Amino acid sequence: MKRAKNLYDRIATQENLREAFRKAAISKRSKKGCIDFEADFQTNIQKLRSQLINETPDIGRYRFFTVRDPKNRKVCEASFPEQVLHHAIMNVCEPVLDSYAIYDSYACRKGKGNRRALQRAGEFARKNGWYLKLDIRKYFDSIDHDVMMALLERRFKDERLLRLFAKILDTYHTTPGKGIPIGNLISQHLANFYLGVLDHWIKNVRRIKAYIRYMDDFVLFAGSAPELQIELNEIRIFLKKGLDLRLKNDIQLNNCYLGLPFLGFRVFPNHIRLSPRSLRRYSEKLREYETYYKEGFWPEKELSRHVMSLNAFTDGGDALQIRRLVIERFGMVYE
Secondary structure (H helix, E strand, C coil), X not given: CCCEEXXXXXXXXXXXXHHHHHHHHCCCCCCHHHHHHHHCHHHHHHHHHXXXXXXXXXXXXXXXXXXXXXXXXXXXXXXXXXXXXXXXXXXXXHHHHHHHCCCCECCCCCCCCHHHHHXXXXXXXXXXXXXXXXXXXXXXXXXXXXXXHHHHHHXXXXXXXXXXXXXXXXXXXXXXXXXXXXXXXHHHHHHHHHCHHHHHHHHHHCCCCCEEEECCEEEEEECCHHHHHHHHHHHHHHHHHHHCXXXXXXXXXXXXHHCEEECCEEECCCCEEECHHHHHHHHHHHHHHHHHHHCXXXXXXXXXXXXXXXXXXXXXXXXXXXXXXXXXXXXXXXX
């Protein structure tokens, strides 16, 4: 396996940092951090460049808040300059991490995403009688820093870059040596990369052809339940020994014709529907948006933007009729 090298200097170029700012600023132009950075743009770009060259990054200045999606999650937001740094790192390192990913890994990857993951799950459901759906208990909180660094060392031959990754990991702990924050760009990519070891083991050692993963949600398909029960036991052992992870107790082993719950949908062999919980959340959000509009908090343009975004989520399934019925119920016009 050939390791990538000489990447650090590319991260620190002014051209890369300017491109990183452009990406970090998307949808954040009105936020104070972005406004302040852009107000003295060249100085701030040079400051980031100097910090990289001197290996003194100003990182770990996090703002924490809670979102409900649908359960409460503690989300971490880095300072805007650090967000630019994260984009600068991933501009250069993302292709290396992506080259390790298997075909059927769908989170945080260009050309993939949840819609393609659902389509692939439907394809596997048509060809197999049974599925085993698993996910990781407290995944982001459980990622081991030493294991992560060992995995990164297999992909990168660049001591300065590895030291930078180690410094970023060290800014956040749930327990000593464990945990990465939900919400950071680098966290998303590293979390997806961490389970790449599981992907390759399942595909190359266990020889499972029908397998799909979206971050820490993953599904195996086979012709019978006993086959999958064997894999479940092997996966438990591998995760504990290799990655110091544990499965959630909510293990789902069932017939594909009864529907696979996956990414907010229910995947059947011949169609995909919104899950009851997702449909409920869709209706609740629509009511909330309508209230903002009727009470004058949002103009019609803002309402339309939010409704379009909400509808985009349902595009993964056979939900056209549902969208029309719900929107008509609240007096909105579907386009």
